[in-house]
Amino acid sequence: MQHRVLWQKAIVEEIIDETPRTKSFRLRIDDRPPFRSGQHYDVRLTAPDGYQAQRSYSIASAPESEGVIDLTIEIIESGEVSPFFHQVVKVGDEIKMRGPIGGPFTWTSDTGGPLLLLAGGSGVVPLMSMLRHRSAAGSSVRTALIYSARTTVDVIYRDELGNFESEDTEVRSTITLTREDDAGWTGERGRVSTRLIDDALAFLKTTNAKVFVCGPDGFVEAAAELALAAGVPFQSIKTERFGPSGT
Ligand SMILES: Cc1cc2nc3c(=O)[nH]c(=O)nc-3n(C[C@H](O)[C@H](O)[C@H](O)COP(=O)(O)OP(=O)(O)OC[C@H]3O[C@@H](n4cnc5c(N)ncnc54)[C@H](O)[C@@H]3O)c2cc1C
Numbered sequence: 212m213q214h215r216v217l218w219q220k221a222i223v224e225e226i227i228d229e230t231p232r233t234k235s236f237r238l239r240i241d242d243r244p245p246f247r248s249g250q251h252y253d254v255r256l257t258a259p260d261g262y263q264a265q266r267s268y269s270i271a272s273a274p275e276s277e278g279v280i281d282l283t284i285e286i287i288e289s290g291e292v293s294p295f296f297h298q299v300v301k302v303g304d305e306i307k308m309r310g311p312i313g314g315p316f317t318w319t320s321d322t323g324g325p326l327l328l329l330a331g332g333s334g335v336v337p338l339m340s341m342l343r344h345r346s347a348a349g350s351s352v353r354t355a356l357i358y359s360a361r362t363t364v365d366v367i368y369r370d371e372l373g374n375f376e377s378e379d380t381e382v383r384s385t386i387t388l389t390r391e392d393d394a395g396w397t398g399e400r401g402r403v404s405t406r407l408i409d410d411a412l413a414f415l416k417t418t419n420a421k422v423f424v425c426g427p428d429g430f431v432e433a434a435a436e437l438a439l440a441a442g443v444p445f446q447s448i449k450t451e452r453f454g455p456s457g458t
Contacts, residue, residue, distance in 0.1 A: 237281050248341040346379075424450045
């Protein structure tokens with residue numbers, strides 16, 4: 212049954228510094244409705260003069276986390292809403308939220324797999340909810356993540372992603388850096404490529420994977436094209452666009 216999506220109050224319970232440009236906000240919502248990994252919430256800010264700004268943020272946490280949702284927000288310095296979250300919001304504040312929202316870009320453990328998750332920058336957020344749900348639900352669905360970040364310090368959830376991979380042989384997490392900052396980095400470099408997708412599909416042992424692509428518009432277009440060219444059926448590729456690419 213579809214629930215009505217009404218504006219609700221949420222209380223900021225915790226703020227976690229993830230990277231220099233991203234923070235996670237744990238929000239407690241009374242009677243938090245159930246959600247599916249991949250869904251998002253709308254957040255509305257109202258200035259003292261009545262001016263309102265509304266933006267969407269994907270849920271980072273697993274549906275199993277009771278009463279709360281986590282949002283992970285990257286700061287866009289010239290923006291209206293993300294700097295407010297980074298510079299003004301504090302623990303105990305009340306935020307107006309509406310959700311959960313979103314249909315096709317969702318995954319539950321009953322849907323099965325295998326899963327190919329393609330993330331660009333903060334596009335890793337809803338895919339992290341899927342990985343957290345997979346783990347909390349005890350799912351053994353074979354899963355490959357390819358996550359494109361700028362530099363090592365920009366990699367969100369790095370330790371947790373490493374743990375998913377080291378604790379479960381059915382999970383593979385590949386981080387690729389698009390800007391060279393760290394001479395000691397021994398992982399992949401460059402944009403998501405045909406080779407990285409082919410490697411991930413080889414790990415999944417099929418091209419018939421459920422693919423979720425999320426990030427800036429340009430990333431989503433390029434990565435979805437690569438998955439299609441690698442033989443993934445069109446109808447198996449779900450995309451979520453966060454907006455224009457950063458600098
Ligand atoms: C379904 C959905 C889910 C989303 N989930 C997340 C999430 O989990 N985490 C997250 O950090 N963001 C997420 N976003 C993006 C978010 O909604 C905002 O667009 C973003 O936070 C910028 O808002 P702002 O008010 O700070 O900037 P704005 O005032 O909207 O924009 C300021 C300037 O920055 C540019 N800009 C806008 N968005 C971006 C961007 N993403 N990168 C670079 N430049 C940009 C604009 O073109 C404009 O020039 C999501 C978007 C959608 C549609």
